[in-house]
Amino acid sequence: MPDLERVIPNPTRLALARKRRGCKKTKLAELSKVDLRAISAFEAGEYPPAEETLARIASVLGFPIEFFCGDDLDEPSLDSGSFRSMSKMTAAQRDMALSQAALGLHFMGWLEDRFELPPPDLPDLSREPNPEAAAESLRRAWSLGALSIRNMIHLLEAKGVRVLSLAVDAREVDAFSMWKGARPFVFLNTYKSTEPSRFDAAHELGHLVLHKHGPPQGREAEKQANTFASAFLMPRGSVLANTVKFPSYLTLVRLKKVWTTSVSALNYRLHDLGVISDWQYRGICIEIAKRGRETEPVEAPRETSLILPRVLASLYEEGISRAEIARALNLPLTELEQLLFGLAMTGIDGGRKHPTPPLPINLKRVK
């Protein structure tokens, strides 16, 4: 236990932990048997909770007491990032996602103190009014030609984007991206299947390059990011070279493997490029609906992180397990695991059993 002689919690961290749990003040008051006005006062910094009150709050929220005593964490605000389905999300879901992003920035800051990760290499395409052209410019800048993207997460990471998981188990929350200074971040809902998740990643990449300066919100920005993602994942030349004139639903199931996109994304793209008529497009939409939009046929293998398993393995070799990382960050281990969920294999016992297989890589010490 830390020296609790006089623990003065940081009010912003109290609020952050509560929002992370999707917990209203009334609910927290009820669960921790604290007066609602007191909870508000603690979070407003009017006066601090007594030690045992704080201990109760900490235990209800599932955060270590030490977490509440740190400095302010960078909390992404609504206009620093972009949510794809902002309108469909509840305020609580949004707060959960934003507060998880705050913990993600905290964790990444800690990692970057220890590792030199790839520097950002994203051109600013905010002056390009046409998202399709922006996708083409980015492909040119990255020498991708008309090739299909093998792995979206690896590509983002190699270009200096930090990718973390957004473990909010709600379909409304799909992905989120933001610039923190010169550093781009993408949070992906890794509960999703591979194809839609790749589209989310490309969509967020669109926001990062198209909307760096303005708050990327509103339907227009979302539409731009969707067009960008569609063109980035399925370049025009490659689609026209690989498609057939009268594809059926089953043709699309076969064809989609070329770009690892969902049937519906490919259907949309084919229609967009004039390969199929409105009538064909609608027919395939109906086929997709009949089979259920939730399940993607013939799902591709899941994409994981290139960077996170390596840095975790490297730390583990130094004797720093995930549990120790969580302790260093004053976070519950589950929070760390959720940031890594689906990106690096998550251990059930706190990473003590070497959850990521050791990789044959040489990590060089700088000094």
Next chain:
Amino acid sequence: MTLPASVYVESWDVNNRLGELGLDEPLLIQAVDRGLAAWASCTANHPPAIPGIWAWAETMCSLREQLIFRGWERLNESNWPLVVNGNQMIAISVATGDEQTGRKAGFPSTSSAKGPRTVSAIVANQRQLVFPEMMLPPIDSLNASGRATWLLLMHRDKDARQVRCELSRPISMDLEGRVDGWAERIILSPRSFDGYDDTLVGDGSGPQSPEITVEIRRRA
């Protein structure tokens, strides 16, 4: 005529020799990569010869774009594209090589027959070999007898999924007009083109972008 060439393989040796020519490996590799990117931008709708031609053209263009900044000049001798250094003593062109290209102990040839301009360049290269027994004529002796023409040879090895390349100084041709003898061969690092593929799609898997590797360093 097949003279054993002086082959540079080790990176210090390669860099040393390239340095003498006013070149460096990253510059040449960047040109090769530009060709790879051009290849990658082609689809099954392009005529079959185009990916190779575009790759060749873009590699040449990149060489010129980079070297002109270093005082070299663009030169088209009867449509034969070259880039020539400031004192007109070194010229480079780009050519496709056979599968021996980039192999340390290989005997590469250009994959196609070359034109009269290449022939005269090779004759000029031969003249510079005043003492053929001297495997490595010093730069100065080359200067005395005219321009030395080098070829940036590239070969796409589909099985190994790499582009092997070398910068080599040709001195002979076979009867069909393919360049097949070299005074010097500077072997460059091969480029992986995992994914940069010209195979047509049909079985459901398309040409994909290369596997990515990233460098991560542990801070002290």
